[in-house]
Amino acid sequence: MTEPESVTGDDNVLNVTFQETDAQGHVAEGSQPKENSLLVKYFSPAFRPQLLGKKAGDSFTIQLLNAFEEKERAWILQDLALNKESTADAEKYFSLVITKLGLLEKAPLDENFFKKVYPARTIGTEVEFREAVKQDMADQWKAQSSNNLQHTLYHELLDKTKIDFPESFLKRWLLNGGEKPKTPEEVENEFPAFTNALKWNLITDKIVTENHIEVTPEDIRDAARKQLFSYLGGLPAGDDQPWVEDYVNKMMQDRKFVEETYQNQRTNKMLQWVETQVKPVDKDITA
Template sequence: MATVTQEKIGPLHEKISVTLDKADYLPGFEKSLKEYSKKANIPGFRPGKVPSGLIKKMYGPSLFVDEVLRSIDKEVVQYLDTNKINIFAQPLPLENDLTKLDVSNPQAYDFHFEIGLKPDFKLPDLAKAALTGYNIDITDEMVNEELERLQNRYGNMTDKEAVEGDDNVLNVTFEETGADGAVIEDGIKKENSLLAKYFAPKTRKELMGKKAGDTITIKLGDAFEEKELDFIAPDLGLNKDEAATKDKTFNLVITKVGLLEKRELNEEFFTQLYPGSDVKTADDLKAKIKEEIFNYWAAQSRNQVQDQIFHYLVDDTKIEFPEAFLKNWLITQNSQQQEGENPQPAKTAEQIEAEIPTFLNQLKWTLITEKIVAENEIQVTPDEIRDFAKQQLFQYMGNNMGPVEDQPWIVDYINKMMKDRKYVEDAYGRLQSQKIFEWAETKVRPKGKSINADDFAKLVSEHQHHHH
C-alpha cells in the first residue's frame, strides 16, 4: 500500500514523498496491457490475437511508466484532498529519475514533489480606511461648453474660400518633418478636422487668410496649448507628457476650409437630442446637460474611491507567500512555454527574478478577492452574464434597439455569446469584480472633498502615471 509523508522545506514550502508498492500499480499495468492487446493492430496478427508477450515487449515500457505516474498522481491528489491542503498551482516534481522504472523488474518506487501552501490571512477593516470621496463642482462654464459642443456637432457646415475667424473649421493633414524641414518618409501622417480657435494665438494669426492647398510649418508645443494637446497628441499617436512630443515639427496642409453654423436652440433640436423627454426649453436643456455631466463625474469619483479601496486592501493586507516555490513554478512555466505549437521566447533568470514582485502583487489581489467572494457568498449567475451581453450590444448599437422580445436576432446573438467560453469567463470576471467593489463600498466611509474637474482629472492622471 502506498505511503505519503510530508516535511517542511521553507516558509509555506513543503515536500511530499510518495512510496509506491508493486501492488499499487501492477494490477492497473496488467489491465492496460490486456486492453491494448485487444485493440492493437499489428501486421501478421488478427485484431485481439496478438500474443501478450509481444505486446509487453513492444508497448510494455511506455504503458508501465504511464501506469506508475498515474498511480503516483492519484496518491498525491488523494493525500491533498483528504488532508484539505490548499496549494498554489500544482505539485512540482523533485529529484525523480524516471529511468529507474523498469518493466522487467517491478518494485517499490519513491517519488518526491514540492508544494506551495496558500497562506491564512485576515483582511483589514475597511471601515478604518482613510478614503476621500471627491465631489466635483459642476460649473455653468462646463454646461455652456457642452451645450456649444452639441450645437456644433449638430450644426450645419458651409464651405469658405479662406480662414476668416476662430469659428472656421479646417480640414488638415499633419505631416511630420525632420530638422531640415523635409517630410519624414515613414513619419506621422494624420488627417484631422479642427476649429481655428483650437490653435495657440500666434499660430491662429498665421492661419488667417490661408486657403485649401496652403501649408504652414508648426512646432507642436508652440501651435497648441496644454488643453488642446490633451486630445491632439493622442490622435497623432504621441504621449503629451513626453518632452520630445512638444518639440516635434509638422507641415500642416490645409485641405478644406468651412464655417460651422451652430444649431439653433429650438424644440426640433431638443427633440432630436432627447426624444420623448420633457426637455422643451433652453433652460430644460441646460438642466439635462448639467444632470448628465454630474452623473459622469460622479461615476469618475466612484471609480476613484474604488481605486483607493483596491490600494488599501493590497497595501494593508499582510500575506506571506512561498516565494521559493512560486519562483520554481515560474521557471517551470517558462520551460513549458517554449514547447508546443506556439512556443514563447525563453526568459532569462534575471527576467523571471524581476517579474516576481509584480507577480506576487497580482497573486495577492487574487487571494484577497477569493476571500471576499467566499466569505460574502458573492455569486454571478448565468442570467446576469446574459444581461451583461445584452447591455454591451445595446451600448454598441447606441441603445436604439427596441424591445428585445420583438427582435429574435438579439436573443440568438446572446445565445451565441453564452457558448463562447472566453467571453463568458471575461464577463464573469468583470461582473464578479464589480460585485466585490459594490460590497466594499458598503463598508467604507469616505471623507467628502470638493474639487474642480481640472484638478480632479490631474489627480487621476498623476496617480495613473505613478502606478505605471
C-alpha cells in the same frame, strides 16, 4: 459645415499652411511647410479683425507670441514640433497660407436635433434636452469617480495585506509546472506579478465568501446587453427587442465570454461592496 468665400467671424475654420519666416516674411532656410486647421476664435481677440475678409489663397505673416494667447499658442507650438515652454520659439514668425475656408453652423435645438443625439429617447424641448445632457455628464463623472476610487482601493488592499507565500515552492512550480518549462531568469522576472495576482485572488475570495457576494446568470446577460449597446455607440436600443435577446443568448453559449464576464462581475461587485465600507472625510482643497 459650409464653405464661405471669405472669413466672416469666430466660427470660421481655416485650413492653413505654416512655414517659418523672418519678421519681413522671407522664408527661413531649411523650413518646411506644415498644414493645420484652426478656428478663427483660436487667434487672440486683438488679431482676429485682421482675418476678416480673408479668402482661400490669401497669405499673411504672424508672430506666434502676438497672434495667439498662451493656451492656444501652446497647442500651436506643439503642432509645429516646437517647445511650448520656450520664449524663443514663441517669438518666431510664420507665413500662413489659407488653403480652404469653412464655417461651423450651429444646428437648431429642435426635435430633429434631439433625435440625432438621443435616438432612443423622446425629447421634445430644449429644457428636456439640457437635462438629458446634464444627467449624462453626471453619470460619466460618477462612473469616473467610482473607477478612481476602486483603483485606489485595489492598491490599498493589495499593498497593505500581508500574506506569506512559500516562495521556494512557488518558484519551483513556475519553473517546471507549466506546459512549457521556464528559465530561472523568467521565473524571477514573472514572480512579483504572479504573487500579486495570487494575493488578489485570495483577497477577493475571502471578501466574496464572507459577505455572500454572488454573480447571477442575469448579471452576465445584462453585461452582454451592455456590451452590445457599447457597440452601437452606447445608445440603448431597447432591451425587449428580439434581436437583442438573440445576441444575449448567443453570448451565453460562449464559454470564454461567460467565464471572463463572471470574473469581472465578481471583482466589480466585491469592489462595490468595499466602496460601501469607506467612510469619506470632507477636506478643504486649494487650486
